[in-house]
Amino acid sequence: MTVEALELSPELRTALLGHARAAAPREACGLLIGRRERKLTKVERVLALRNAALSLSAFEIEPLDVLAAERDALASGSTVVGAWHSHVDAPASPSPRDLAHGGYSLQLVVSLVGPSLRAWRGIEELPLVEAPPRAT
Numbered sequence: 001m002t003v004e005a006l007e008l009s010p011e012l013r014t015a016l017l018g019h020a021r022a023a024a025p026r027e028a029c030g031l032l033i034g035r036r037e038r039k040l041t042k043v044e045r046v047l048a049l050r051n052a053a054l055s056l057s058a059f060e061i062e063p064l065d066v067l068a069a070e071r072d073a074l075a076s077g078s079t080v081v082g083a084w085h086s087h088v089d090a091p092a093s094p095s096p097r098d099l100a101h102g103g104y105s106l107q108l109v110v111s112l113v114g115p116s117l118r119a120w121r122g123i124e125e126l127p128l129v130e131a132p133p134r135a136t
């Protein structure tokens with residue numbers, strides 16, 4: 001059985017850590033834009049969106065931002081493949097609250113501890129595959 005994996009370039013990894021550091025002590029959050037090719041989900045862009053949660057240790061992506069991002073992704077021929085958020089002082093695994101959260105089943109958690117990035121579909125961890133940096 002082939003395992004599902006998430007492909008992320010080093011540049012996007014750096015960008016995510018930057019967003020997470022900038023938002024601390026609050027959690028940063030946003031969406032992953034890209035495409036799914038069979039079992040491989042390729043992330044092409046990451047969006048940092050507004051965190052509407054009042055609590056420091058929670059995130060709730062601003063719903064209007066989600067709608068705008070969905071529309072924007074479709075217009076560029078991509079899709080929203082998942083969501084990401086940061087953990088300021090917890091490991092990069094989803095909290096019970098993250099798992100109960102509706103929305104996207106694929107979640108990338110960026111932990112400032114380490115730092116480390118881990119991808120999840122529910123409680124199943126997805127291997128991260130490094131994409132070659134893109135020449136722009």
Ligand SMILES: [Zn+2]
Pocket residue numbers: 085086087094095098109
């Ligand atoms: Zn979380």
